[in-house]
Amino acid sequence: MNKLNCILIDDETEALDRLESLLTKFEFINILAKIDSAENAVKQIIELKPNLVFIDVEMPRKSGFDIINEVRDLNVNPKFIFVTGYNQYAIKAIRAAAFDFLVKPVDIDELKEALDRFYETQIGKESKSVPKEFIEKHNLSEREVEIIEYLMTGKSSKQIADELCISKQTVDSHRKHILEKTKFHSTTELVGYILGK
Structure with a gap:
């Protein structure tokens, strides 16, 4: 299984650390960066070109939706998984091209399911x-x-x-x-x- 390059974006350091701790349980995950500021997020996504971005919805000055919209037309197309404490964002997340949606505190089984789904879509594409x-x-x-x-x-x-x-x-x-x-x-x-x- 190829390494899956990820970026984690959340203004709450505690949430970032928890998500990192869960992701390190999966050997195929490679965390490229942990970002606690929405301002740096777009620049890092463009430079590091991750496969997958875990991103909070509500952050000061710029939301997760804003970041997706900025990245979308810059010829860098990672998949996004929203991680938030607010369930009401689920439908908007889907419409905003999020690959998946996880509610805080993230459950490791739900995280595993999301990662499995991601791999299934990638393998299907890579075969052709x-x-x-x-x-x-x-x-x-x-x-x-x-x-x-x-x-x-x-x-x-x-x-x-x-x-x-x-x-x-x-x-x-x-x-x-x-x-x-x-x-x-x-x-x-x-x-x-x-x-x-």
Whole structure:
């Protein structure tokens, strides 16, 4: 099992320490940074490029939702798990593209379930990945590669939009740009070419 690189973000030091203590029980977890200030969060996410970010919702000056919105368009696409004491944020968290939602104090069994779900989604994608040379040749962005990989699993634009918590229109726009870059006539033709390699 590959190491899973994580960043923990919470303005409460005690909560950070508790979460770190729980995560260290999992050998495949690698904690890149513990951040107690929302101001530093975006910079650290961009620099360290984690697979997964555990993030509090309510922090001074900037919420977890604000941080997700800032990161989303910067070509760095980690998955986010909200960790908060407030249950009422669950629906908003899902709409904000959070991968999962944990309520404080975090239960180790719920944490394990969230990590297992994350690995299942990653393994499903990695089994159908876009070749590195194809990505470089066509100068594809991280998000465009992600869209192609979902298309390779047979998902529709609507299903991809639901998975990534973005609009179908955004997915269709990415598909259009992908075809312009790769010079294929359709995404079906593109996917067939990659799978046949």
